[in-house]
Amino acid sequence: MPKPELLETFPNPYGDRKYEIFMETTEFTSLCPLGGIETDAAELKLLEGGAPDFATIRITYQPAEVCLELKSLKLYFWSFRNDGIFYERAVNRILDDLVAACNPHSMTVVGDFNVRGGLKSIITATATKAE
Amino acid sequence: MPKPELLETFPNPYGDRKYEIFMETTEFTSLCPLGGIETDAAELKLLEGGAPDFATIRITYQPAEVCLELKSLKLYFWSFRNDGIFYERAVNRILDDLVAACNPHSMTVVGDFNVRGGLKSIITATATKAE
Amino acid sequence: MPKPELLETFPNPYGDRKYEIFMETTEFTSLCPLGGIETDAAELKLLEGGAPDFATIRITYQPAEVCLELKSLKLYFWSFRNDGIFYERAVNRILDDLVAACNPHSMTVVGDFNVRGGLKSIITATATKAE
Amino acid sequence: MPKPELLETFPNPYGDRKYEIFMETTEFTSLCPLGGIETDAAELKLLEGGAPDFATIRITYQPAEVCLELKSLKLYFWSFRNDGIFYERAVNRILDDLVAACNPHSMTVVGDFNVRGGLKSIITATATKAE
Amino acid sequence: MPKPELLETFPNPYGDRKYEIFMETTEFTSLCPLGGIETDAAELKLLEGGAPDFATIRITYQPAEVCLELKSLKLYFWSFRNDGIFYERAVNRILDDLVAACNPHSMTVVGDFNVRGGLKSIITATATKAE
Amino acid sequence: MPKPELLETFPNPYGDRKYEIFMETTEFTSLCPLGGIETDAAELKLLEGGAPDFATIRITYQPAEVCLELKSLKLYFWSFRNDGIFYERAVNRILDDLVAACNPHSMTVVGDFNVRGGLKSIITATATKAE
Amino acid sequence: MPKPELLETFPNPYGDRKYEIFMETTEFTSLCPLGGIETDAAELKLLEGGAPDFATIRITYQPAEVCLELKSLKLYFWSFRNDGIFYERAVNRILDDLVAACNPHSMTVVGDFNVRGGLKSIITATATKAE
Amino acid sequence: MPKPELLETFPNPYGDRKYEIFMETTEFTSLCPLGGIETDAAELKLLEGGAPDFATIRITYQPAEVCLELKSLKLYFWSFRNDGIFYERAVNRILDDLVAACNPHSMTVVGDFNVRGGLKSIITATATKAE
């Protein structure tokens, strides 16, 4: 299961100014619960959880009180490695976890998933702080 | 004939949030009823239906109640393989079929067709849910 | 002389929806009446009409009652091959001819001409239907 | 089944000089007999023959007495559209058919197949005339 | 000194329509009065005027009564070759000279200068006709 | 542990001709036993085995009696997902396993690993059959 | 410590016109106070200050009374070389220093930092003059 | 008909050294006698000679006594504009004409023709001086 408890923050050093932080990893990997578009049941038994998915994750946010600490974000992403999760859930779950951790003015999460069955998928979700 | 009955959906896991899903295939192929800009009548007899067309199809939508299931979308695209259909019809037909299947907040379909007779064609159509 | 009489159309199969058609050729060629920025008078006598120009032409339009037929558009472009015409005239002339042929909701024509004398030129013209 | 009988040739106009001809199509498509790495049996029933494969085919040869006629080569490639054939067989079969048709000094055929199951495949085969 | 008197124009053949003309040269060169960020005084004596600068110049305008003649624009650019001028002055000077020559609806000039001292500079200036 | 027993082969359909097969995956991932250049001991406890490594693996071989079956190769690559292995070992181990499985005329394996600590690593190993 | 006292300006030669100046260096380097996401304490002792960070810095501004002198900007960037500073602080600090030096109509500073721990970071901050 | 009599040469200024000259035009156009792979008979009547072909021509040679004059080469290429000629003939004809004009140590001509019917063609021919 993804571990949002790994996420750490530090005080925003320029909290008076609304500025933007973008972070990207090309090394996100999780498992697909059903094996996904390309994998049958026999193959799934080889890995406990499902067939591997790979994605680039892009996060853009305007920090409010605190900023996300990079190293803890890396570890949070690692915690998806061996659990099964669908594309739509993964992106919205990351958005919910990160917003809960740092409560930004606004945040957008993009999950750009590798081709499966000849189909590329990109999911984009945004949350805005009620102000 | 395209088979919209192949399309399947699953409940949108984050229906309260308006987010965006983009899907792309570079492997769409159909036939041109008249043989198209590059083919004469004698050649057409070789294939029952017309001369091959190739396209990249891009779909962007905001899911409402349900999301399109990827594997079923792949099979739906396969069902165009051996039927004749013009560019404008193909793109608008895909839009109509997908909207009928998942009734999204809005959807855009782009058909980016390979060069024929030195001419590239890109067709873009959008539908918005009455809300 | 350009031959707009070559242009053919077919009924727009989805006339109720405002959608967009983009067409591009990288193989447009005409002649420059004066020989242009790189050619002197002696050279011009080698070709009856002027020095060769090359361009990519891009057309974007929203069809109304009818759509432009691709094969006829290809032949219309061929009809510029051996006539002299300046850049600004060529782009505006193509716009006028195509609008006259299919009377679209709106249309934009871009002429992206090869470098001459170290200078690249791109001309963009738009026409909108009075509605 | 591939139809080598569609291939036509014309006399090499410069037979005294050993020169090279390269031809490439990015629009080769066939079917995979078993559905391939990404498709299960249920899906295969949708198409009579197998799951679609897509490839770029590159041919390089030194013509001897005759050259391959381009239009007939296009039709020969079309004849693979609805038959099942494995990658290795497809490339070697094309090489055998083309060599039989034009008996060149030498010929290389490359089949550069689209990603399936996260794996790209490129097959390269060469034949040289006994001289 | 730049020679705006070299600039010539011709009547806009489609003056009733507001359309756009873009022109670009990748071969603009001038001298830097002080030798610039990379050159000391001793080196400057080698060239009468300063150290060489290189830039791409991009011009976008909406012609009114007249259009800029391309060949004369090329010669106008040549006239900067051996005179010293700073980046900011060069771009604004070109804008002033070209606006004076053709009095367009609006015009933007971009000077995209080569890296000096590890720093790239791009200057953008716009003028709009009082209408 | 990598599972070479997953590898399957099929008879080479054109065994009389020496031809070449290239296969590439951009989705290889394993773990680094020591956490690697970027990870400290505390982080390693989060994953049983080590910090994630990512690589593109490229295989080129000339098949002899048998060819490698693609689907089984995919599963073999999956079996590295949760075991710790160094770069040099991974590439040479893959070469040994694949050569043992299909005994080709020759084979080259390239492991192109993602940047770690600002350093990219590419390992290339070749084996040739004694003939 | 960064040395804003190195920054020099010169009078804006076209102060009546609101135009834009963009400057970019791909050679910004500083140190990370804590060693950052990839470095442990033992390594940090090798350099007095922290582990090296690398970034591209992009500045866009509309000059008012004065423009920033390029050579002095280069030296100002050099003054970050051996001091420890976090990403968010570096970008906001540069913005504050440059605004203090030239008081522009508006200015945006972008810090595009190299991948660390598989994560890329881009920080964007803007200041606008009260007018 | 191509006009080799347009070709001019000048004495090689460094005849004692074997060096290489490469020249390339992306603006070669001729006509296809039969209309080629994409055009039927009715269309051919629109142009006296055939359907337009477009190519990039690349020439590499080692000059002996004389070099090819660039302006005359441009005019020689123009002379193909309105005559019908097949790909193989065009490339070998250019090679013969240029070798006859300047008798170089060796020369290679490459004709890289635009896609027709989904097929790209590149013809390469070389001649070497008997020495």
Added chain:
Amino acid sequence: MPKPELLETFPNPYGDRKYEIFMETTEFTSLCPLGGIETDAAELKLLEGGAPDFATIRITYQPAEVCLELKSLKLYFWSFRNDGIFYERAVNRILDDLVAACNPHSMTVVGDFNVRGGLKSIITATATKAE
């Protein structure tokens, strides 16, 4: 001064096979003793040692008894940060230090330095073990 004593090695796990290791950093920086092509004496006083140089360093070697340890290589590169060294010396010095550390079958070091004064420099040096 560069610190070769930082370099560590580990036993080559596949010493019986001659294989190749490539390593690359895009983050090499040192100082130029004289300030280099772009910097005058006054500027040099700002940094103790010289003006900053930036390079990509590429290393290719065939390990014999031992392999270079990546983390120690990173620290070795860091040790050039604040010392002055010319391009030619830097590349040959790195080659000498690395060869001394791991005594490979052969090694090539490439230093690809950023543009200075409009000039790019790439230095390539190779050492081969006497065997």
Added chain:
Amino acid sequence: MPKPELLETFPNPYGDRKYEIFMETTEFTSLCPLGGIETDAAELKLLEGGAPDFATIRITYQPAEVCLELKSLKLYFWSFRNDGIFYERAVNRILDDLVAACNPHSMTVVGDFNVRGGLKSIITATATKAE
């Protein structure tokens, strides 16, 4: 006139090893004596010497006793700015001047000239030391 007397050298610090130095400038400019392929006589009077040419110059050499000093090479290139010289002469002249200055084991000079009259030219010349 080009001024080879500007070229300076320094002792090769690693003269015992045969290594390679590559240097490139994208900012070479000279004049064409006749105005070249694109310019008529009237235009030539605007600049004393001819029409501007632009090129990228690439130099690769194996230093023997001495290396070329970069700053002096920059000034040597500047000395071509206002003199007329043909492409073939420029490249061979640079080769002769640089070989005379540093007497390397071998040297290759490439002049990659901008498109003129739709034609690109690249001249390559090599000199090898008699050893």
